[in-house]
Amino acid sequence: MGGGNQVRDPCRMVARSWRRLLPLLYLASLVLYLPACGFHLRGAAPLPPAMERTVIRGTPVNGPLYDQIQTALAAAGGTLVDAPEGATAVLIIRGNRFDRRVLSIAADGRVSEYELSYLLEYALQSPTGQTIVAPQQVTLTRDYSFDPANVLAKDEEEALLRGEMLRFVVRDMLRRLQATLGAEPAAEPVQPGRPL
Numbered sequence: 756m757g758g759g760n761q762v763r764d765p766c767r768m769v770a771r772s773w774r775r776l777l778p779l780l781y782l783a784s785l786v787l788y789l790p791a792c793g794f795h796l797r798g799a800a801p802l803p804p805a806m807e808r809t810v811i812r813g814t815p816v817n818g819p820l821y822d823q824i825q826t827a828l829a830a831a832g833g834t835l836v837d838a839p840e841g842a843t844a845v846l847i848i849r850g851n852r853f854d855r856r857v858l859s860i861a862a863d864g865r866v867s868e869y870e871l872s873y874l875l876e877y878a879l880q881s882p883t884g885q886t887i888v889a890p891q892q893v894t895l896t897r898d899y900s901f902d903p904a905n906v907l908a909k910d911e912e913e914a915l916l917r918g919e920m921l922r923f924v925v926r927d928m929l930r931r932l933q934a935t936l937g938a939e940p941a942a943e944p945v946q947p948g949r950p951l
Contacts, residue, residue: 802831802929803936805887806844806879810836813848819918820851820875823925831929839882849890850876853917858898871913872896873920877928879936888935893924 809828814820824846825835836842854872861867873895879888897916 802828802833803933804843805936806833806846806932808834808836808841808843810839810842810845810882811848812845814851819921820848820925823921827922827925827929842882844887845880845882845884847878847880848875849878850874850892853920855913868898868900869913870896870898871916871920873917873924875924875928879932888932891931893927893931895920895924895927 806828811821811824814824828835839845852874854874856870856872857866858868858870859866874892875894876890876892878886878890881887897920899912899916
């Protein structure tokens with residue numbers, strides 16, 4: 756009877772389905788894992804009044820960094836403008852790079868873990884070119900495991916991690932600018948017996 760050859764092996768069908776779903780399940784678990792290990796995004800940093808209308812220089816328009824700064828500024832109530840003439844500040848990106856290095860190697864000689872680091876160097880000027888905030892750096896480092904048998908999922912994991920790191924560093928930069936520009940001089944301590 757030739758009809759018996761048409762029956763599909765249910766075990767193979769289940770295995771095939773799992774192979775398709777595994778990368779998606781892995782990414783979903785990563786998204787849930789990042790906040791659990793303390794890597795989460797905080798709310799929008801309050802925007803310094805000096806940055807209400809900001810021009811960005813030193814990074815391509817519509818590049819990932821430009822887009823993240825634009826999103827963070829908008830979330831904090833600011834606006835990105837095209838020319839210094841209509842701006843209250845010029846944010847200059849002096850350095851912006853990801854680096855990846857091998858962190859550990861398995862017994863078979865293949866990479867099992869990478870370290871991903873991101874550096875953002877910036878400065879803030881007035882529209883006339885005067886320094887408001889001298890050049891500063893924000894750096895962030897994360898490590899992740901690597902499975903050579905599942906390169907596609909690991910590439911997606913790294914891309915996701917890069918995006919999260921970029922968002923975190925941009926928000927950290929805005930918080931630092933807020934702390935620098937919004938810092939008030941400390942109140943003089945009251946001495947005992949001294950009139951207020």
